[in-house]
Amino acid sequence: MQPSDSEDEVDSPDGPGSSHIPPTIYVIKFHPAAAREAIEWLIEKIEAKHKYGGAELLVRCEPQKQSQGVSVHVSATKIKLLEVAESADLQKKTSSGLVQDFCVRDLDQFLYPGLTLDTVLTPAEREYCVRHELDSIRAKQEEGHVPGYPQILLHPGESIISVYLAEELITDMFPLHDRQVLESLANKWYKAIFQIAPFGLQLSLDVEKYEFFQKANDYIERVLPGFQLPNLTGTIPKRKESTDESMDAKSEGEAFYTEEIRSYFGESVAMYFSFLGFYTMALLLPAALGLLQMVLSVDTLTEYSLFAAFNLIWVTIILELWKRRCAEIAYSWGTLDKQCQVESRPGFSGEMRQNPVTGRFEPCYPHWKTKLKVYMVSAPIVGLCLLGCLWMMMIAFFAEEQLMDWKKRYGSVAGIFMHVPSAFYAALVWLMNYYYKKLATGLTVWENHRTQYDHDWHRVSKLVIFEFINNFSSLFYIAFYIQDMDMLCSQVATMLIVTQMINHFQEALLPYVVKKAYNQFADSLVSQLRSHPLTAKLFEEIVKPVHGAEPEESPVCILALDPKDPRIVQAKEECDLDPYEDAYDDYLEMFLQFGYVFLFSSVYPMAAFWAVLNNVLELKTDAFKLCRVFQRPKVKRVGSIGVWQGSFELLGAVAVMTNSALLCLSPRLRHLAPTASPVEWVLIFVLLEHAILACKMALMWLVPDQPLWVRQALEKINYQSKLALKNERGKKTRRHLSRRFRSVHGMPRSGSRSRGTTPVAQNGGLRHRTPSGNYREY
């Protein structure tokens, strides 16, 4: 057992005295006033051996300046990373084309030609592994509180890092960019503005998968002829060999693949870009139809209905095909079964008990309590918020009408107040949005979902419902209460085009420019204040220790980085950036756009065209945002777009109803069938709606969620692990069986007539044993 203890040194032959560590993966910034003991205790934990509850990572601190908090850089040896990759159940593609659990023993299987031990794990996977280790530093039974803070209690099994974050002992913890990789990525990604590349979002398929893929494609072609999406048929792409430095030179000018986004930013970001690309491609057809509709100026009932029906069924087809595509992508990423993961998320709290599945001691919380909280508390609260929103909207509309009346009566004096209600309403919506987001997050944390997936699901679904009401209720009001189609049309156009364009500017460019300017200004101000004799004292009063303890100036007792190490500057720069939470805002934007395009497509068919234009730009600004505006995102391993899939599907179903109703109300159509009675006219659209909904249902039900090749590959793995299980139990032998059988029942004899040829032996079968030489020799 001894040798394994001395192995850490293998990786750092300079010994623990060296200040050099492998590239920094995480930077942890402690609060300037955090107690030295607490900091050192955590650092010790991070460095300690597994058997002492540590994470076995490498830590170096930045050379400290006065009154600044301790910042440490966390890294890991290559061996450690490979080990973690295995224990964190990372799945990777083997050279046989199947995706299997990563396993150090079978390392050769995962080494494609061109990959080495250094590059077998992508930057994203390395980040994931280090965070996984940091998160799994958990409090032990005997550790009652954080050293130095008797008031901060530690429940056994609690993730220590999350306690430090919650108590603000750690002010910031973020992965550091790998600048070299990032630059080469950015060059190909957002800088090439006029490149068609974003549409070629393809996986780097190896040959076997490509064959599978072709088959699946042939199959789609046969079952749904003509419905094939352009980017489902690709030529065999040249395999991206690795993510190492040599890549830049080789792949300059090549098409840019999702696989590369994934290898740096992780699965959730890559999934978003895949979806965006897929969805934009799928919008091309409605956009073309919208243009066609405008050019041809259709004007029969059948034509209108056909266009609407096609659009609405197309939505279902898009979403079904995306589900299949998503399964393919997730399979090749090894995240297809992430939904049923057994691991609990770091923030999950509960009594420490044995997990019924794994038998490990883990925080446990009764499932029914969570359900109860969801249905009995959260759901009513969300409902009330939605009602509040609707009520506010009604008041705004009512006030506007009143003003309209007053304007007529009292002339232009009232006219200047005309836009007050809507401005007031807009401000209120913004405010409510802000607080509701906090409320939703708080409620979801309080519901205490065990897995990250469930947590995200419940949080996002709360937000989506609210956003839906906020954004579309006024349109519904215009469409079905005021019934003014022209107003609806202009309103949709405004909201779609103007707000989206502003969004681009606001979400990517503005923060980048403003932040840079602000930072420069703030830095110069601070240094001036510090140096000026009048303000220096005041300044020190302001930057007061939060936890009461005086900042100790003695350096932390671990090795510091070389003061000239470029990572120190880099960490400072990136610390000032905003953290990238998740792709929620980006998905939300798509969701709202989807609503504007399809909910009212029969009134404003041009929406799809504008949406396509927007999305092309969106691909670029989102890329820019990720590379420049935010901190390096934390990798989330996802296997689908989660709650958004359901939201889009629901919106698709609602769109069928709204469009049927819009066509039914449309004054342009009413005169096309002057002979129909009003009831007949309504029934036509009820029937149309039912027919389209039935079609959608049938499609959703008939198209399998996973393509054949994915199902086969999964079955294959399942079968192999079943075989392995059987083998492990040992090859059954007849000998074993018949010997045992005899020892219980004596000589089995098939001569007796009735069933149960030998009487059941409670006496151990000794009575029946008739040993005979020739049966004994084996």
Add this chain to the structure above:
Amino acid sequence: MQPSDSEDEVDSPDGPGSSHIPPTIYVIKFHPAAAREAIEWLIEKIEAKHKYGGAELLVRCEPQKQSQGVSVHVSATKIKLLEVAESADLQKKTSSGLVQDFCVRDLDQFLYPGLTLDTVLTPAEREYCVRHELDSIRAKQEEGHVPGYPQILLHPGESIISVYLAEELITDMFPLHDRQVLESLANKWYKAIFQIAPFGLQLSLDVEKYEFFQKANDYIERVLPGFQLPNLTGTIPKRKESTDESMDAKSEGEAFYTEEIRSYFGESVAMYFSFLGFYTMALLLPAALGLLQMVLSVDTLTEYSLFAAFNLIWVTIILELWKRRCAEIAYSWGTLDKQCQVESRPGFSGEMRQNPVTGRFEPCYPHWKTKLKVYMVSAPIVGLCLLGCLWMMMIAFFAEEQLMDWKKRYGSVAGIFMHVPSAFYAALVWLMNYYYKKLATGLTVWENHRTQYDHDWHRVSKLVIFEFINNFSSLFYIAFYIQDMDMLCSQVATMLIVTQMINHFQEALLPYVVKKAYNQFADSLVSQLRSHPLTAKLFEEIVKPVHGAEPEESPVCILALDPKDPRIVQAKEECDLDPYEDAYDDYLEMFLQFGYVFLFSSVYPMAAFWAVLNNVLELKTDAFKLCRVFQRPKVKRVGSIGVWQGSFELLGAVAVMTNSALLCLSPRLRHLAPTASPVEWVLIFVLLEHAILACKMALMWLVPDQPLWVRQALEKINYQSKLALKNERGKKTRRHLSRRFRSVHGMPRSGSRSRGTTPVAQNGGLRHRTPSGNYREY
């Protein structure tokens, strides 16, 4: 290797010379004119060792009489049965409460107290194992045709038994009843007519499962308070210890459990009875509401809508709860994952190729070809048949109207023809039904589905659509075209009550009585004809050999049973019975009843009451039918009610539409809201329908298909097999990893600054190797 060859003798110590074998499980009757070579070849195969492609079963023939075909009895030793149970992937409950693959090595795990090696496999499982072995006798490459029949070709890998059956070389093949078990089952089951037992259809839960179950129950209670079904809460039932002979005495008078039906008749039959019991319990509420509605004589719009809405949502709740219940049952039977089974059904044909999943050589048939056949050929044909049906119904209605006219004009002369069209229509429907069933079966066989599940699914769904149109189209015509609610009401009542009562008589009692009488008559006639000198010759002419060969009178060269063996008489008796195909007819009856009850529930609320009465009787007649009228059914291991679940759900959705429309049309309701305009009146019901449908959708989506405890149990097994897989790969060792790392890269050094601390070594890393003693010693 030698010893294992001599093991068959272990089980039959009397040697191959003995004519006694364990209880007969299967009887195979060959055609009287089948070539002796073919018979002997197959018997040889059944007896041969596995390595020679045999089934290793025991065979004895009946003592032959002149001009009768050869009949053989097939059985198996206990050891063989256990072996097959393992290789056929049978799952059984272990004493730890989990359901796992049966494994001979871990036999002790499956031996509950009270179970012995003789009784660990139920009669149903024994039957399943023997048939599994018979079906897996497959033709080898070198066997080009059936011996004696050069024209009957054998494709390699084809199931030989199914070829013999298809070519009618085997005229009958059925499992023999175990009379002792059957009697004890029948006594408790259908004979106790006034017992409440059928409602207590519960699983025999062991204690651990019971706890799980209670938790799930608590959960339902909390999430859906008040929606709990009575038979979900049970006291801990006494565990049924075994199925051996001692059972009769002990369990007399105890409640009768599904588990016992399953242990004798297998999963598909037990599943049907569980469903019937569950569904009947669930109908009690609508029945009570129906009575209430009659007693209270509701007459406001709100009341009507509430009753209708409740009924329609109750349907969804029933079906959702059944899905969960079904998952519980299937889990405890080990059939939950039978849908994704890898084994292909015996009748599946195709090129012999490697299965992409298992790697075994199997018949393969492109998936897309099957799909193509389904969508391009079968679907249009089925569609045409449906159109034909509708067309015929229209003609019948039209003819009746014409006759009505003529009657008015020409008086009673035409009146006598009044019922000709409907009688003619009924006859046609009967005839079409008969041929359509053949067509559907033929089409499904031609579609060539790989798994039994897919095959059954496609066959049954074809039949269900047809039956739906046949049975309900006339009701729809009356309801929505003629719009005569009184006629509809009486029609529903007639069809529900009269036809179902007739059904009971026809399906169980009639065949039993008629068959017995007919058999006696036929036997006496044949013996008279044979003995009479005038007809004896003629008789021999009629019973002519089919395959041309003269029946050889030499006995088959295997051992015969004792001529006094009671099994010979039993086999003869049971051979005369009809084979039990599947529960299709029984499910269909429930499906149609479900339709009558819910499709028009707002018009005829009493339907549920009659349905309950009917079902109580149905439970008894179906039991009688299984025990007396049919041959012992072949066990089918099913995990759900298959296509019926979807059919019932679809019918539930259609019921929402029909009931909304019926309420909208109802003249009784119209005067309740005299101020509403016709359009508003229609919109009320459109909204009502949408609201109910949305509720249904939300329910279906929110209620998980499997209860928590089943999901946890499945996850546990999954986790264990994953662990086993990891263990099998060998415990990863750091030593392995770091040694390997060094041999490729030389000494890893974390001192260098940039990422990729050691340059990727194409040169085998020799340049970097800096061996140092202290790192080498481990």
